[in-house]
Amino acid sequence: MFLELAYKAKHDWWRYLIGAVIVFFAWQLLGGLPLLAAVLIEMGPEILSLAEEEDTMKMLQVLDSNLAFFLLLFMFAVGLGALFLVYRLLHKQPILEATTARKKVDWGRFWFGFGIIAAFTIVATVIDYQLRPEDFIWNFKLVPFLILALIAVVMVPLQTSFEEYLFRGYFMQGLGVLAGNKWFPLITTSVLFGALHMWNPEVEKLGYIIMVYYIGTGLLLGIMTLMDDGLELALGFHFGNNLIGALLITADWTAFQTNSILRDVSEPTAGLDIILPVVIVYPIFLFIMAKTYKWDNWKEKLFGKVKPPELLKYSEEM
Known part of the structure; x- marks a missing residue:
């Protein structure tokens, strides 16, 4: 079972605390240096006035959209590298056991999650x-696209892998x-995932009601992970959501400003356009996945105990 795999690694609470600090430092500070340097080169002293206004969007808009998009994503790439090092060096945990309870990664599940979204x-x-x-304008230009x-x-x-390994992997296993x-890590990581997006420009534009969408999405991905005993579906789903979104449509008030088609x-x-996907569309996704992969025993998988493997084996024999 996926959460119980943490018992095979070094799982002291202080390791997760130190690991989270290391990852945050690498992601936000080290990973953000190239973006900061690019904005400084482009703006010069003018950046000080925008920094005082805390207007990150205007800072990014001075850069070519493709360059800004790359540098934003580069931060997450650095964070992912740091997280993998934390897994291996601090927790002595193989990446496979941070990914799935199966003997190998099931790429079919990954592409199923990608395809459905x-x-x-x-x-x-x-x-x-x-x-x-x-409400739309044709934004397509061949070379920039x-x-x-x-x-x-x-x-x-x-x-997307950084966010999945951090929330549905590292934090969910550690909190479990x-x-x-299982219910505490599911709820906590969903709220933390939503909080990660609190500084997105969408929140300023639409208000805090959009947090229903972000937290609901975290809950959806968490349920996928627990029911399927692995990250594969969540990894594919998150990748498909962000990739198609970045290529297909953009707006002046979204986090990703891209040379998209529309x-x-x-x-x-x-x-309702924010709430309906969470309460109607997301359950449909889970229903399709449950039928495809024959999920059962929902109560145990979502609300059951997380036990060391030896205790789990003993309780099953009883």
């Missing part, structure tokens, strides 16, 4: 475009061992 996003965007063509596609294919999986149950120029509103 990619298909949904494309279909939903086409329908939205047909219903509200006045091809550069964007290359950056996205290489860097987006590093960004410390709390001795630009949404409508005035965004926060309401």
Whole structure:
């Protein structure tokens, strides 16, 4: 079982605390140096006034969108490298056991997770475009788009993998061992995942109601991980969501400003369009996955105890 794999590694609470500090330092500070340098070179002393206003979006807008996109994702790549080092050096845990309870990574599950969200996003965007063509402008330019596609294919999986290994892997396994149950890490990592996005420009534009979407997405990915005993579905789903989103559509108020195919120029509103995906679409995704991979024993997998392997084996024999 996925969470119990942490018992095979060095799982003292202080290791997770030190590991989290190391990863945060690498991700935000070391990983952010190239982005800061690029903005400084472009803006010079003017950056001080924007820094006082805490206007990160304006800072990024001085850069070419593809360069800004690459440098933002580079931060996550550095964080992922640091996290893998923490796994190996601080916890003595193989990356496979941080990924899945299976004997090897199931790439079929990865691509299934990718495909289900990619298909949904494309279909939903086409329908939205047909219903509200006045809300979109054609943003496609061949050369910038091809550069964007290359950056996205290489860097987006590093960004999404960092978030999955950190929240559904590192934190979920660590909190599972410390709390001795599964519901606490599921809820806690979902809230933390939502909090990670609190400084996104979407929150400033739409208000805190969008946190329902972010926390709900974290909960969806956490349920996938616990029910399937591995990160493969969550890794693929997160990658598909961010990749297709970056290539297909952008807006002036989103975190990723890209040379995408479409630009949404409508005035965004926060309401049912944020809540409905969480309460209707996400359960449908889980239903499809549950039928495909024959998930059962939901109560135990989502709310059961996290026990050392020897105790787990004894309780099963009893």
